[in-house]
Amino acid sequence: MNAPFDAPAPAEAVELGALTGSLGFLLRLAQLRVYDQFFATFAGTPVKPGEYTVLWVIHLNPGVPQGTLARVLEIKPAHMTKLVQRLVEAGLVAREVPAADRRSVHLTLTEAGQAHLERHRATFLSVHAAERVGLTDAENAELLRLLGKLAFPTEAPCP
Amino acid sequence: MNAPFDAPAPAEAVELGALTGSLGFLLRLAQLRVYDQFFATFAGTPVKPGEYTVLWVIHLNPGVPQGTLARVLEIKPAHMTKLVQRLVEAGLVAREVPAADRRSVHLTLTEAGQAHLERHRATFLSVHAAERVGLTDAENAELLRLLGKLAFPTEAPCP
DNA sequence: TATTGTTATACTCTATAACTATA
DNA sequence: TATAGTTATAGAGTATAACAATA
Numbered sequence: 001m002n003a004p005f006d007a008p009a010p011a012e013a014v015e016l017g018a019l020t021g022s023l024g025f026l027l028r029l030a031q032l033r034v035y036d037q038f039f040a041t042f043a044g045t046p047v048k049p050g051e052y053t054v055l056w057v058i059h060l061n062p063g064v065p066q067g068t069l070a071r072v073l074e075i076k077p078a079h080m081t082k083l084v085q086r087l088v089e090a091g092l093v094a095r096e097v098p099a100a101d102r103r104s105v106h107l108t109l110t111e112a113g114q115a116h117l118e119r120h121r122a123t124f125l126s127v128h129a130a131e132r133v134g135l136t137d138a139e140n141a142e143l144l145r146l147l148g149k150l151a152f153p154t155e156a157p158c159p
Numbered sequence: 160m161n162a163p164f165d166a167p168a169p170a171e172a173v174e175l176g177a178l179t180g181s182l183g184f185l186l187r188l189a190q191l192r193v194y195d196q197f198f199a200t201f202a203g204t205p206v207k208p209g210e211y212t213v214l215w216v217i218h219l220n221p222g223v224p225q226g227t228l229a230r231v232l233e234i235k236p237a238h239m240t241k242l243v244q245r246l247v248e249a250g251l252v253a254r255e256v257p258a259a260d261r262r263s264v265h266l267t268l269t270e271a272g273q274a275h276l277e278r279h280r281a282t283f284l285s286v287h288a289a290e291r292v293g294l295t296d297a298e299n300a301e302l303l304r305l306l307g308k309l310a311f312p313t314e315a316p317c318p
Numbered sequence: 319t320a321t322t323g324t325t326a327t328a329c330t331c332t333a334t335a336a337c338t339a340t341a
Numbered sequence: 342t343a344t345a346g347t348t349a350t351a352g353a354g355t356a357t358a359a360c361a362a363t364a
Contacts, residue, residue, distance in 0.1 A: 012227050012230065012231065014216065014219075014220050014223060014227060014228070014231045015216075015219040015220055016216060016219065016231075017215065017219050018284060018287070019212065019215060019216070020307070021287060021303055022287055023193055023287060023290040023291060023299075023302070023303065023306075024190070024193045024194065024197060024208060024286070024290060025212065026303060026306040026307060026310050027186060027189055027190045027193055027306065028190065028233075029233060029306075029309075029310035029311070030186055030306045030309040030310045031183070031186045031187065031190060032233055033309055033310065033312070034182055034183045034186060034309070035183065038183060048353090049183060050353085050354085053178065053184065056176065056177075056178060057173065057174075057175060057178070060173075060174040060175065060176050061173050061174055064173065065322085066322080066323070067321090067322060067323075068171050068173060069173070071171060072171060072173045072175075074187075074188060074191055075354090075355095076354085076355060076356070076357095077322080077323065077324085078323090078324075078325080078326090078355085078356085078357085079353090079354060079355065079356095080323090081323065081324060081325085082324095082353095083353095083354095101321095101322085101363080101364075102322095102362080102363060102364090103321065103322040103323070103362065103363045103364070104321090104322055104323080104363095105322080105323070125177060127183070128177070128180065128181055128182060131182045131183060132182060132309075133312070134308050134309070134312055135305065135308060135309070139305055139308070140182075142301060142305065143182070143302070143305040143306070144180055144182065144185060146294065146298055146301065146302040146305070147182075147185035147186065147188075147189045147302070148179070148185060149293050149294060149298070150188075150189040150192055150193070150291075150293070150294070151185050151188035151189045151192065152188070153192070153292070153293055207330090209330085209331085224345085225345080225346070226344090226345055226346075234331090234332095235331080235332060235333070235334095236345080236346065236347085237332085237333085237334085237346090237347075237348080237349090238330090238331060238332070238333095239346090240346065240347055240348085241330095241347095260340080260341075260344095260345085261339080261340060261341090261345095262338095262339065262340045262341070262344065262345040262346070263340095263344090263345055263346080264345075264346070
């Protein structure tokens with residue numbers, strides 16, 4: 001429609017058309033913004049979202065098999081191997097091969113891992129509040145509910 | 160591989176705690192699911208979300224400067240350079256250096272680019288319908304509205 | 319044979335800095 | 342000096358395939 005040839009860009013008014021109604025496009029932009037919030041909040045610390053999430057879930061499920069962790073968090077096994085290796089090298093996670101099934105690896109937090117989790121827990125939870133800037137409590141709750149329906153399609157605990 | 164969504168083994172009950180209320184976590188899972196939908200829909204075609212989005216916006220804004228495109232779509236300039244190079248090599252996009260500012264690059268679709276966009280337009284729009292499986296029309300509209308508030312934050316800070 | 323995890327390779331996206339050529 | 346774009350490098354995340362050890 002409006003094709004500026006030689007005219008200087010007015011104010012970067014770019015037509016996006018149906019893109020503004022694209023769930024994938026909006027999810028990407030929203031996630032970029034939320035990630036910016038996360039990294040800004042944890043600036044100066046070694047905390048990264050994927051790693052901290054893994055520590056969080058291991059804490060809540062001590063001894064969880066690595067493969068189960070990968071499936072639940074939808075992290076590919078090959079990636080999970082390297083992620084866990086980093087956490088083990090950092091002294092935060094301990095691996096244990098159970099006698100019952102020596103193929104598997106069960107994960108627990110070390111004391112340093114527990115301390116790391118506790119040290120950043122309040123900040124981690126505060127990010128959830130910062131992320132939703134501009135949304136009312138009701139809007140935030142509804143957004144989480146709708147995203148939950150997309151993220152966990154088989155679970156339907158809302159009668 | 161064949162099923163649109165893989166049913167998680169019901170025996171793997173893993174406690175996620177506050178993670179289920181984490182906007183970043185839910186955004187990531189929702190985006191993974193939407194991307195799976197996209198790639199399943201475009202299986203067998205060369206269409207990729209980032210590239211098709213760029214073609215889409217160039218079509219709506221012929222002659223758009225590459226840097227403007229990068230800022231609007233929140234794609235880093237270094238990445239945009241390589242993305243556009245691929246599209247130029249594929250014969251879908253033409254670059255033009257305007258005499259008015261020979262530093263900049265203005266982008267337009269070639270005829271092949273137009274044809275490519277048209278050929279996949281219906282499928283691209285159909286993904287938007289498929290993405291929201293499980294949501295009612297009202298829920299989908301509300302989700303898009305709330306994500307839009309996150310994705311396009313108004314410049315009105317609330318002190 | 320199937321499963322669990324590992325290694326290896328490759329590709330996308332991101333982050334950063336240094337560089338050019340313009341302005 | 343500042344801007345637009347490029348090149349280069351590094352890293353994270355993802356997708357595959359092949360593999361070893363175990364079941």
